Amino acid sequence: MKSNNLVAKIWSFCDTLRDDGVSYSDYLEQITYLLFLKMADEYSNPPYNRDFNIPKNCDWQFFINHPIEGLTLDYINALNSLSQSGKMLGNIFSGAQNKIHDPYKLKKLIELLDEDNWVSEAVDIKGDIYESLLQKSAESSGAGQYFTPRSIIKAIVECIKPKPLETISDPTCGTGGFFLGAIEYLNSSYGKELQDTSKKEFLQFRTFEGWDIVPSTARLCLMNLFLHGVGDMKETPEIKVEDSLLEPIKNRVKIVLANPPFGKSSTYTITNDEKLAKQEAYILRTDFWTTTSNKQLCFVQHIVNMLEENGRAAIVLPDNVLFEGGAGEVIRRKILEETNLHTILRLPTGIFYANGVKVNVLFLEKKKREKVPNTKDVWFYDYRTNVHHTLKKHPLQFENLKAFISCYQAENRDKTDDTWSEQNLNGRFRKYTYNELISRDKVNFDVLWLKDDSFVDLDSLPEPELLAQEIIDSLESSLNSYKEVVRSLNQT
Secondary structure, eight states, rough: HHHHHHHHHHHHHHHHTTTTTTTOOOOOOOOHHHHHHHHHHHTTTTTTTOOOOOOOSHHHHHHTTOOOOOHHHHHHHHHHHHHTOOOHHHHHTTTTTOOOOOHHHHHHHHHHHHTTTTOOOOOOHHHHHHHHHHHHHHHHTTTTOOOHHHHHHHHHHHOOOOOOOEEEEEETTTTTTHHHHHHHHHHHTTTGGGGGGGHHHHHHHHHHHEOOOOHHHHHHHHHHHHTTTTTTOOOOOEOOSSOOSSSOOOEEEEEEEEEEOOOOOOEEESSSTTTGGGGEEEEOTTOOSSSEHHHHHHHHHHHHEEEEEEEEEEEEETHHHHHHHHHHHHHHHHHHHEEEEEEEEESSSSSSSSSOOOOEEEEEEOOOOSSSOOOOEEEEEETTOOOOOOSSOOOOOEEEEEEEEHHOOOGGGGSSBOOOOSOOOOOOOOOOOOOOOHHHHGGOOOOSSSSOOOTOOOOOOHHHHHHHHHHHHHHHHHHHHHHHHHHHHHHO
């Protein structure tokens, strides 16, 4: 309850600042800068007694005791000094700018953050507070319209089951949602084992590697990890401000968890053709299977190449990846051949901030190339047909996905309760063999077997709000499909 009150108090102050032109994302950035200084101050006191070499006139005590006069100028000077301090300080404050120009309001925010002790054994509570602020920013600004719901992240991590000393990467990490899900799972499943010094240090500094092209987002990811006990004031995990697709892979990893950007086309095309790569706007990646400007198809190829042998991945992808022809067909064939694509989870609309978004989660394992395809069977779990969710009144909860997790983890999947069969035509978990999939037109993974009965029985119609949301989602989805057709025609 205290955490919720603190989030509400800090976030409500943003409404005051909006009159001065401070956006939600700008406000969250200022909180990040100040909160870091607040925590550094707390760590400098007993029982921690740590010295973080915060430059003179840049520390928390300087600002909490600073009079209104000259506060804004000294804050700007401090941000400049901190950005040049290197390591954790340099990463957090890189390119930092003051967006709160009213000294009275800047002072008020400092006082709000000073009301609570942010350093305590309850690291998860403080991390949850910060993550709640991130989610509020995503909801309010629209910038996080594809912000991965925590329920989905938790379900994915429960299936992937990360272990201590395994490396985990996200080539489009955003504010670090998948990393936090992995941290929560590791702490709850291996708490005692992680007391070992070497394993604890590995989790803190060498487990996670992420990329994001937006500096402010990468900064939020670092701060989020720090509040969840990863990294310290002097050393950070590898969170790079780069387009991960543009660099060759240097180190392969055990696990990749990712929700790549949903935008269809990119400003460049990635190709494995050296002749094409000599042309402008083409990027050469000899480890790719085919040429494409479709972001999701690029990331699928990139993620498979990121994995070490027997490494595993879970990738959130829109429907077009399942059925798109051309490069899409080539990539689907290659996935079946070179990985064990063992499970696909179909998710419903109404779970993202953007309407009409239909996504799937592909679970696969990287395998050594063989003469025969590595994928023998693909299990599909349809949590879409006849499923209705909305963001406010009926949001997707982790509990909604427990049946899928049970099917995924079953030793004998053919005997799980939810498995489809001739005797159970409503089963949501169904197996398709390699031969069945490869024989479908364009190796189409967009398989349907459940009867959509939402509109058959008038007495069983959904609630009006759900019905309205379904109509909106259907229209938005159709519009997205038409846009994709136009994009394809423009490229031919």
